[in-house]
Amino acid sequence: MANSASSDNNIVSVRNLSFSRGPRKIFDDVSLDIQRGKITAIMGPSGTGKTTLLKLIGGQLTPDAGQIHVDGQNVHRLKTADLYTLRKRMGMLFQSGALLTDMNVYDNVAFPLREHTRLPESMIRSLVLMKLHAVGLRGARDLMPNELSGGMARRVALARAIALDPLMIMYDEPFTGQDPISMGALVHLIKSLNATLGLTSIIVSHDVEETAAIADYIYVLSEGKIVGQGTPRQLEQSDSEWVQQFMNGNADGPVHFHYPAADYLDDLLASQ
Amino acid sequence: MLEFLENLGKTTRSSFAKLGRGTFFLAHTLTGIGDVLPRPNLLLKQMYSVGVLSFLIITISGLFVGMVLGLQGFNILSDFGAEESLGVMVAASLVRELGPVVSALLFAGRAGSALTAEIGLMKATEQLSGMEMMAVDPIKRIISPRFLAGFISMPLLASLFSAIGVMGGYLVGVGMLGVDDGAFWSQMQANIDFQEDIINGVIKSVVFGFVVSWIALFEGYDAIPTSEGVSRATTRTVVNSAFSILGLDFILTALMFGDI
Numbered sequence: 001m002a003n004s005a006s007s008d009n010n011i012v013s014v015r016n017l018s019f020s021r022g023p024r025k026i027f028d029d030v031s032l033d034i035q036r037g038k039i040t041a042i043m044g045p046s047g048t049g050k051t052t053l054l055k056l057i058g059g060q061l062t063p064d065a066g067q068i069h070v071d072g073q074n075v076h077r078l079k080t081a082d083l084y085t086l087r088k089r090m091g092m093l094f095q096s097g098a099l100l101t102d103m104n105v106y107d108n109v110a111f112p113l114r115e116h117t118r119l120p121e122s123m124i125r126s127l128v129l130m131k132l133h134a135v136g137l138r139g140a141r142d143l144m145p146n147e148l149s150g151g152m153a154r155r156v157a158l159a160r161a162i163a164l165d166p167l168m169i170m171y172d173e174p175f176t177g178q179d180p181i182s183m184g185a186l187v188h189l190i191k192s193l194n195a196t197l198g199l200t201s202i203i204v205s206h207d208v209e210e211t212a213a214i215a216d217y218i219y220v221l222s223e224g225k226i227v228g229q230g231t232p233r234q235l236e237q238s239d240s241e242w243v244q245q246f247m248n249g250n251a252d253g254p255v256h257f258h259y260p261a262a263d264y265l266d267d268l269l270a271s272q
Numbered sequence: 273m274l275e276f277l278e279n280l281g282k283t284t285r286s287s288f289a290k291l292g293r294g295t296f297f298l299a300h301t302l303t304g305i306g307d308v309l310p311r312p313n314l315l316l317k318q319m320y321s322v323g324v325l326s327f328l329i330i331t332i333s334g335l336f337v338g339m340v341l342g343l344q345g346f347n348i349l350s351d352f353g354a355e356e357s358l359g360v361m362v363a364a365s366l367v368r369e370l371g372p373v374v375s376a377l378l379f380a381g382r383a384g385s386a387l388t389a390e391i392g393l394m395k396a397t398e399q400l401s402g403m404e405m406m407a408v409d410p411i412k413r414i415i416s417p418r419f420l421a422g423f424i425s426m427p428l429l430a431s432l433f434s435a436i437g438v439m440g441g442y443l444v445g446v447g448m449l450g451v452d453d454g455a456f457w458s459q460m461q462a463n464i465d466f467q468e469d470i471i472n473g474v475i476k477s478v479v480f481g482f483v484v485s486w487i488a489l490f491e492g493y494d495a496i497p498t499s500e501g502v503s504r505a506t507t508r509t510v511v512n513s514a515f516s517i518l519g520l521d522f523i524l525t526a527l528m529f530g531d532i
Binding site for chain 1: 394397398399401402403404405406407408409413
């Protein structure tokens with residue numbers, strides 16, 4: 001096995017991954033690598049299974065075929081206990097934040113520490129405040145999740161995701177539905193956390209501009225396949241029409257504006 | 273006809289699949305109980321929301337059910353000149369049947385539906401999934417404490433219901449209708465058997481507590497994570513719990529009191 005050594009430069013390697021939901025093929029023989037210490041983006045239009053890919057990497061879903069190695073371990077061959085040990089080293093930021101709604105910000109960030117360590121409460125307090133300070137929300141510790149704005153909720157979730165000092169963080173659509181200021185804050189945070197904590201980041205997104213600004217490497221997915229990959233600059237100069245349409249946000253191109261339908265004129269006249 | 277058979281087959285298959293998922297879920301929940309015991313705070317918090325918050329509805333319903341029993345019982349018993357037996361009648365019907373059954377039905381409506389909605393919404397807002405990604409088993413952390421809380425609360429609430437109900441019967445029978453005070457209590461003491469009546473009633477409520485908690489938590493966990501899915505799951509909790517309570521009550525009564 002080529003990818004078994006943990007000193008390998010790739011923290012995640014996906015090989016020949018296939019996954020379907022019902023009759024729909026979400027991934028068809030996809031292979032990709034995530035390099036250690038880098039920010040890798042996985043982009044594509046909505047509904048291409050980007051979130052599904054994160055769930056596959058995290059072992060919440062099982063692929064139909066192919067393997068996923070994280071830090072040298074085959075995720076879907078692990079026993080439950082080993083999978084949980086591995087997950088302690090993976091942070092995941094859900095689109096909704098997925099904060100526990102019956103706890104305040106402080107307890108949410110303390111949650112993984114309290115579940116997984118036997119640290120005394122005074123040390124947990126210092127750790128929680130450090131993590132909250134890193135995302136700029138030390139002053140919001142007493143708020144409940146329903147009192148937070150969407151951007152703040154995501155930052156709290158980020159503080160929680162780094163609470164156990166993971167090897168890597170997976171961001172699920174971190175920029176969706178953010179105002180420009182919190183978008184800017186998140187872009188800055190992802191970049192600076194990756195550098196200062198020595199993380200590896202995987203960003204799943206369709207926000208081209210923000211993602212291209214911080215990603216070291218980008219994979220573009222469409223209809224279950226990788227249709228383009230490279231550094232942001234390489235992709236901008238890509239000669240694939242599809243990648244061009246996606247990166248520039250053109251309404252029509254290889255991906256049609258219209259959902260497949262019968263001929264327009266026939267359709268209109270059909271009722272008469 | 274063929275379509276009917278096809279649908280029948282599909283429904284049967286999906287119900288069996290659900291039963292299977294429910295059984296695995298239960299097994300997983302039960303193994304998690306070992307992890308709850310060292311953390312009594314988790315349990316106490318759930319005991320509060322499942323048990324203590326059901327207190328009011330249980331006491332008020334118990335009081336009125338007891339009062340109605342007192343009235344109706346008096347009307348019938350006085351025809352036979354046996355109104356001194358009112359205490360026995362009220363206590364026996366409450367302890368054997370009405371206490372466990374009515375409080376379980378109320379419990380399913382009050383606490384069961386709340387559990388389903390809570391778990392369903394936690395699923396819909398990815399809180400369960402998020403917990404899994406933090407390497408915390410949501411069944412052990414979220415479901416098991418709630419299950420245990422429901423299981424413990426139910427017999428306590430049913431006993432409370434019966435006790436308050438007896439007081440209600442006393443209020444109406446002795447206070448309003450003039451049944452002899454001493455006869456009311458002494459007949460009750462003489463004829464209600466601890467083993468036969470009270471323990472059997474408690475066993476019933478233990479079974480109901482187990483089943484209602486299981487149904488409520490599983491429906492929430494198995495809900496389709498949308499607002500419509502959660503609302504349907506909540507309805508199913510109340511309906512399925514009611515059916516299970518009444519069906520099981522018949523079976524348990526037959527086993528305990530009937531010579532079948």
